Structure formats: structure tokens, C-alpha cells
Amino acid sequence: MSRLHEVFTSLRSCKRCALVPYITAGDPSPELTVPLMQALVKAGADVIELGVPFSDPMADGPVIQRAGERSLAKGVGLRHVLQMVKHFRQDDQVTPVVLMGYANPIEALGIEQFASLSGQAGVDGVITVDYPPEEAGRFVQVIQRAGIDPIFLLSPTTAADRIELILKQAAGFIYYVSLRGVTGSSNLDIDDVRSQIETIRSRTSLPIGVGFGIRDPEHAAQVAQFADAVIIGSRLVAEVEAAGDDAVPRLAELLEQFRRAVDEVAR
Amino acid sequence: MQHYDLPDSSGHFGIYGGIFVAETLMQALERLRREYERYRHDPEFMAEFQFDLKHYVGRPSPIYPAKRWSDFLGGARIYLKREDLNHTGAHKINNTIGQALLAKRLGKTRIIAETGAGQHGVASATVAARLGMECVVYMGAEDIKRQESNVYRMRLLGARVVPVTSGSKTLKDALNEAMRDWVANVDNTFYIIGTVAGPHPYPMMVRDFQAVIGQEAKTQMDELVGRQPDVLIACVGGGSNAMGLFYPYIQDEAVRLVGVEAGGEGIETGRHAASITAGKPGVLHGNRTYLMQDEDGQVIETHSISAGLDYPGVGPEHAWLHDSGRAEYVTVTDDEALEAFHELCRYEGIIPALESAHALAYASRLAKTMSSDQILLVNLSGRGDKDMATVAARSGIMI
Numbered sequence: 001m002s003r004l005h006e007v008f009t010s011l012r013s014c015k016r017c018a019l020v021p022y023i024t025a026g027d028p029s030p031e032l033t034v035p036l037m038q039a040l041v042k043a044g045a046d047v048i049e050l051g052v053p054f055s056d057p058m059a060d061g062p063v064i065q066r067a068g069e070r071s072l073a074k075g076v077g078l079r080h081v082l083q084m085v086k087h088f089r090q091d092d093q094v095t096p097v098v099l100m101g102y103a104n105p106i107e108a109l110g111i112e113q114f115a116s117l118s119g120q121a122g123v124d125g126v127i128t129v130d131y132p133p134e135e136a137g138r139f140v141q142v143i144q145r146a147g148i149d150p151i152f153l154l155s156p157t158t159a160a161d162r163i164e165l166i167l168k169q170a171a172g173f174i175y176y177v178s179l180r181g182v183t184g185s186s187n188l189d190i191d192d193v194r195s196q197i198e199t200i201r202s203r204t205s206l207p208i209g210v211g212f213g214i215r216d217p218e219h220a221a222q223v224a225q226f227a228d229a230v231i232i233g234s235r236l237v238a239e240v241e242a243a244g245d246d247a248v249p250r251l252a253e254l255l256e257q258f259r260r261a262v263d264e265v266a267r
Numbered sequence: 268m269q270h271y272d273l274p275d276s277s278g279h280f281g282i283y284g285g286i287f288v289a290e291t292l293m294q295a296l297e298r299l300r301r302e303y304e305r306y307r308h309d310p311e312f313m314a315e316f317q318f319d320l321k322h323y324v325g326r327p328s329p330i331y332p333a334k335r336w337s338d339f340l341g342g343a344r345i346y347l348k349r350e351d352l353n354h355t356g357a358h359k360i361n362n363t364i365g366q367a368l369l370a371k372r373l374g375k376t377r378i379i380a381e382t383g384a385g386q387h388g389v390a391s392a393t394v395a396a397r398l399g400m401e402c403v404v405y406m407g408a409e410d411i412k413r414q415e416s417n418v419y420r421m422r423l424l425g426a427r428v429v430p431v432t433s434g435s436k437t438l439k440d441a442l443n444e445a446m447r448d449w450v451a452n453v454d455n456t457f458y459i460i461g462t463v464a465g466p467h468p469y470p471m472m473v474r475d476f477q478a479v480i481g482q483e484a485k486t487q488m489d490e491l492v493g494r495q496p497d498v499l500i501a502c503v504g505g506g507s508n509a510m511g512l513f514y515p516y517i518q519d520e521a522v523r524l525v526g527v528e529a530g531g532e533g534i535e536t537g538r539h540a541a542s543i544t545a546g547k548p549g550v551l552h553g554n555r556t557y558l559m560q561d562e563d564g565q566v567i568e569t570h571s572i573s574a575g576l577d578y579p580g581v582g583p584e585h586a587w588l589h590d591s592g593r594a595e596y597v598t599v600t601d602d603e604a605l606e607a608f609h610e611l612c613r614y615e616g617i618i619p620a621l622e623s624a625h626a627l628a629y630a631s632r633l634a635k636t637m638s639s640d641q642i643l644l645v646n647l648s649g650r651g652d653k654d655m656a657t658v659a660a661r662s663g664i665m666i
Contacts, residue, residue: 108564
């Protein structure tokens with residue numbers, strides 16, 4: 001059984017919502033990435049989402065763009081990120097790690113090579129923002145053979161027939177993009193998201209995570225009433241930016257606030 | 268040659284092209300694909316497009332035999348397709364007219380565009396003004412510094428120019444930013460991409476709107492010299508002027524197609540923008556194509572004296588034409604382009620854009636190896652007024 005499956009199964013049985021923090025690998029420095037991951041787990045993360053920096057992050061807002069630029073300036077690339085995961089896995093064999101990034105670094109490494117290195121490092125899932133299912137056929141096959149779940153995005157604009165197409169290829173969990181816009185935007189409509197999640201839930205048994213635009217613990221608590229996972233990205237990355245070398249304790253403290261808010265929700 | 272009907276229904280030219288965008292944009296692209304498919308076969312839409320090309324752009328653009336320059340070079344006769352004589356001074360307007368008419372049909376009230384040198388930004392601001400639409404142009408902060416006069420032109424035309432400060436602060440980052448805007452404002456906004464790149468259907472749509480260049484050339488060459496050229500030559504950054512000229516000739520295999528990439532300071536220096544010649548296939552800006560990238564798959568900064576060629580990718584159809592062998596791609600350095608620029612000024616009284624000067628430079632190299640009964644047709648894609656400061660600075664003159 002995959003680590004992602006295990007985590008979601010056990011959370012479901014105790015009716016808890018998963019908390020999924022996102023950080024960009026290599027930000028604020030490559031040395032702090034593994035300590036940050038470990039601190040997030042201690043602070044209550046159920047799954048870690050690790051951003052792979054890319055020169056042209058078309059779907060990201062300014063906060064995550066800047067994080068990627070800081071990381072790239074320190075020479076961090078995909079191979080480096082996989083090393084970080086491997087390092088993290090030495091002390092933690094249970095917390096799933098999901099990579100989020102863009103297609104080109106993966107293609108430059110080679111899809112087979114990427115799958116094999118990711119499998120060895122202990123990566124559990126991959127979100128490739130600019131691989132819609134129409135273009136992801138071979139990629140999905142290759143990474144699944146290496147035991148890695150292809151995770152796909154669904155958005156408020158995804159039409160019914162595309163939802164079917166995406167669900168056919170998706171594994172691990174469904175990442176529902178809760179608003180129209182890039183990461184870190186701010187016009188989240190909770191009722192709208194709730195009704196969309198209900199529609200998707202009627203068509204799949206996969207867990208559904210909600211991300212993009214969840215800025216504070218109150219938001220997270222609202223989403224936790226109906227989602228299987230709450231994904232917090234830009235808010236955390238902004239904290240890393242502000243904290244710099246002090247990022248480990250400050251990020252842990254912030255995530256604990258999200259954890260408490262999410263756990264107070266009756267499901 | 269078999270009937271050429273690329274891209275396929277999913278937007279692929281062989282392994283190139285396609286749709287590589289986040290899920291949030293898929294629906295908008297599907298709608299655009301459907302609506303474009305409908306309007307390209309709509310006689311009323313096409314009549315309006317043709318009317319505007321004739322009465323607003325000033326088409327057809329002439330073909331001009333560059334007699335004195337050909338005599339000077341010795342060898343093949345060089346003809347110029349005068350896209351520099353279009354309204355706004357370049358081929359870019361052919362495409363912005365087409366896309367803006369489509370935007371109007373789709374009920375959009377807001378136009379966004381990316382621009383590097385500013386030519387596409389000016390062409391977008393122009394059509395937006397004419398149709399009474401709001402216009403926002405994304406432009407790299409570095410490019411804004413280099414192209415002040417075009418920034419002012421866009422503002423005169425009522426556009427808002429937004430400086431892009433992310434990444435390398437140039438054209439590729441402006442394109443990223445325009446895409447982000449589009450994701451957030453897709454309901455009322457039409458994104459006019461300026462070249463034959465981006466996700467399907469853009470490469471096909473921009474090519475179709477630019478194909479008027481090659482269609483006219485076929486008729487005009489027939490009238491003027493009674494036959495088609497031996498070689499077509501056009502510069503390639505993203506590649507829209509080249510695709511526009513080449514496309515109607517793809518099945519005419521007697522005609523050689525040559526795309527000229529920006530060799531910058533020389534391929535061996537790494538300071539160039541020759542994606543096909545020196546890059547490798549990858550995924551950027553919604554399509555798979557040749558890219559300038561490092562071994563980690565990060566897109567790298569390019570260099571060319573010509574801002575319009577300073578782009579790390581290239582249209583996917585060019586990638587396909589290269590791999591299939593139908594077209595050849597060569598490079599010309601900054602210095603060679605400048606030499607051809609000065610020659611055209613002195614021998615023909617025409618000041619070409621630095622982009623077009625790359626095509627001219629290769630024509631001069633090739634003409635000398637050919638005989639006087641052979642014909643080269645060069646796409647003179649734009650005029651050089653915008654490049655005065657750059658060229659003067661090269662000669663140590665500040666204007």
C-alpha cells in the first residue's frame with residue numbers, strides 16, 4: 001500500500017482532515033529544506049508538498065515565484081531536490097512527500113530517469129502543473145511503474161467530460177484548485193468550493209485536497225469541513241521569505257496554528 | 268509530398284506543439300479552439316479580416332526587386348516582401364487584426380498581450396484602440412528600459428504597459444505574466460499571443476493570420492517574374508513572419524525554405540538565441556519545442572542585437588519543419604546582421620528592422636554562391652526606425 005493511501009485511509013477512519021504544507025525546495029537555502037520538512041511534520045503535517053524550482057513558473061503567483069528564484073540562485077535543480085527527499089527519508093519512512101513542479105526539468109532529466117531516481121529517493125506523488133492528462137500518457141505510465149502516484153489538478157472551470165478524463169489517470173489524491181488564478185490569489189468562495197467538491201466526490205473514491213488561496217487558519221477550518229486535505233502554500237512560503245534563517249521555528253509555529261484550526265472542525 | 272495538414276486535432280506537429288498548461292486554462296483554450304475553428308470557415312468573418320488588411324493595414328504589401336544590392340553582391344537576384352510598409356511598420360499587425368476580430372466575436376472587452384521589443388505590443392494597442400477595447404501589455408522591466416519609444420507609443424494608443432520584474436525580466440517572463448493574468452481574468456479577457464508559439468490553437472491561428480504574406484507572394488512572384496523563387500528566407504525568433512511566408516509554400520517542394528536564427532555573438536560563445544541550432548526539445552509556454560536550456564531544464568537567457576529575436580523558444584511548427592527536413596535553419600551573428608542592415612540602407616534606400624536584417628545577411632551569403640538566373644525572396648518583416656538608437660550606439664553615437 002502506498003504511503004499516500006495509508007495516510008488518507010487512517011485519517012478517514014478517525015474523521016480528520018489532512019494538512020498538507022507546501023514549501024519550495026532550496027528556499028531560503030538548500031541546507032534548511034530537510035530541517036523545514038522535519039519541523040513541518042512535528043507541527044502536524046500529514047503530507048509534505050515540495051516545490052521544484054523552475055525558471056518559468058507560469059501558474060504561480062509572486063510569492064512562490066520569488067521562492068523559486070531564491071532557490072535557483074543557489075543552484076538548486078531537480079536532481080538536488082531528489083537528494084533532499086532521500087535525505088528526509090532516512091529519518092522518516094511514513095510521511096508522504098509529493099513533488100510539485102513543471103514538465104521541463106523532468107523532461108530534461110528524462111522521464112525514465114526521473115521515475116527511477118524518485119522511486120529510490122522515496123517520492124510518493126508528483127504534480128506536474130503543465131501536464132494536463134492529454135499530454136501525460138507516457139509520464140503517468142512510467143511513474144506508476146516506479147510506484148509513484150500521478151496527482152492531477154481539477155479547477156472550477158474543468159468541464160464534466162474532462163473531469164472523467166482526469167479521474168481516469170489520477171492516483172493518490174485529487175488536487176482541487178479552489179479559485180481562478182495563480183497560487184496565492186485571494187478570492188476564495190467557500191460555498192462554491194464546497195458544492196464543486198461534492199460533485200467530484202460523487203464520481204471518485206480518491207481523497208480530494210483543496211489548495212490555492214487558503215490564507216489563514218479560519219479559511220483552512222472552513223475548507224476542512226468538506227475536503228480530505230487542506231493544502232497551504234503561499235502563506236507558508238511568505239513566512240519563509242520573511243523569516244529567512246529563522247524559518248524553521250517560525251514555520252513550525254505557523255503550521256501549528258493551522259493544525260489546531262483544522263482539528264477543531266467537527267466532521 | 269503528401270497533403271500537409273498539421274497540426275493534428277490535438278495541436279501537434281509531430282512530437283512538437285500540443286497543450287502544456289495548468290488545468291485552469293484548459294477550458295479557455297478549448298473554447299478558443301472551437302470558436303476559431305468556426306470563424307476561420309465563416310465567410311463574413313474572413314471578409315472582415317480581408318477588408319481590414321486592405322484598408323487599415325494597407326495590403327497587399329509589395330514585392331520589390333533589390334536590383335542594386337543584388338548587383339553589388341553578384342549572384343542570385345534578391346526580391347523583398349515589404350512587410351515593413353504595413354501600418355505600424357511590421358508584419359505583427361496581420362495577426363493582431365485577426366485575433367482582435369475574434370476577441371470581439373467572443374464578446375471579450377479586454378485585450379492582453381506580451382511584448383519584447385514592443386512591436387507586438389504596439390500592434391495590439393493599435394487594434395485595441397481601433398475596436399475600443401481595454402488593452403494591457405506585459406513587458407519585461409529590462410525591455411522597457413531598452414525600448415522607451417515603443418513604450419510611449421503604446422501609451423499614446425491608450426494601452427497600459429505593465430513592467431514584469433520576475434525571472435530574467437524579458438520577453439519570456441512577460442509571456443508568463445500574461446498567462447497568469449489570463450488565468451485570473453479569463454471571462455472578459457482575450458490573450459493575443461504575438462508569435463506562432465503558446466498552447467494550441469495559437470501556433471496554428473497565428474500562422475493562418477500571417478499566411479497572407481506567403482499567399483500574396485505566390486501571386487505577386489507569378490505576376491512579376493512568371494515563376495516562384497528558388498529560396499525563401501526569413502528570420503526566426505518565435506517565427507511568425509517566417510511561418511507566414513513559408514506556410515503556403517510547404518507543399519511546393521521546389522522552393523527551399525530557410526529560417527535564420529539569431530547567432531548573437533557567435534554560437535560558440537553561448538551568447539545567442541538560436542533555439543533550433545543550439546537548443547534541445549523541451550516544454551515552455553504551453554508547447555513542446557526546441558528550447559535554450561541548461562542541463563537542469565531551466566530556460567536560459569538569450570542574447571541578440573535584435574530584441575524581436577531574443578526568445579529562448581521557437582514556434583513548434585518550425586521545430587517540426589526542421590526535423591522533417593522541409594526547412595533549413597541557419598544562424599547569422601549580430602555583426603553580420605548589422606552589415607546587411609547598412610548595405611540595404613545604402614544600396615536600396617530601405618532601413619530594415621534588425622530582425623529582418625538577419626534574413627538579409629543570410630541572403631547575401633547565399634546569393635554569392637548562386638547564379639544570376641536564380642531568385643531569393645526575403646521577408647523584410649519590419650522597418651528599422653525602432654532600431655535607430657541600437658545601431659547608433661554600435662557606432663559609438665548616442666541619439
